[in-house]
């Protein structure tokens with residue numbers, strides 16, 4: 492996962508660069524929460540552009556990050572969820 | 581009766597989830613599926629294998645077994661474990677039902693298998709294990725092209 496923080500907008504962009512399955516999801520979750528806690532952003536964008544595979548563990552990941560972002564007072568947005576990933580919803 | 585058959589066994593490590601879905605996808609490619617059909621198969625296999633590892637064996641080590649067959653233009657996939665089994669299969673299949681909500685599981689595994697494949701059946705005995713059998717028809721390329729052509733004609 493790559494992360495970039497834009498101080499002036501209090502915007503944190505988290506780009507997922509691996510497949511999202513039960514094996515990888517724990518690491519993605521740990522890093523995402525760590526970055527959110529470290530920067531305390533107002534807005535978080537979860538970028539799925541490089542995600543080539545996602546199963547139902549991705550649904551749990553997204554719901555969990557929504558809750559986490561909410562807890563620290565940030566708004567979470569999802570970008571580049573491809574058709575393949577969207578089908579899971 | 582079958583054109584082809586394969587068997588695969590591996591230990592219940594989560595790093596084998598990708599290995600399992602890619603192997604079945606490689607086998608399925610003999611039916612010349614579209615990228616979309618292949619993605620459906622990969623996702624369904626990932627769900628069943630993950631369930632065997634996460635729920636069936638929990639933190640214990642066991643063997644996950646996959647058998648797959650090609651029959652005409654259909655793929656049949658059987659994924660089984662000798663884990664703890666499911667008490668109430670009907671309830672387990674309900675959308676959002678999960679026995680591990682604390683691990684951020686969504687309870688959508690069976691729902692995804694059902695909607696991405698043509699058929700899905702679950703056999704389970706508490707204490708003995710679980711077997712999920714799924715099948716999907718892969719339309720031959722000519723038929724797909726014909727369908728596309730018909731779509732185009734009706735749209736114009």
Ligand SMILES: Nc1ncnc2c1ncn2[C@@H]1O[C@H](COP(=O)(O)OP(=O)(O)O)[C@@H](O)[C@H]1O
Nearest residue numbers: 631632635636672678679685686687689690710
């Ligand atoms: N192979 C299995 N062995 C034991 N229990 C299982 C197995 N597969 C599924 N289950 C049970 O069925 C429930 C629903 O499965 P699923 O729809 O994949 O949701 P999730 O995996 O997110 O919990 C699981 O929470 C678990 O209790």
Ligand SMILES: [Mg+2]
Nearest residue numbers: 627631689690
């Ligand atoms: Mg599951």
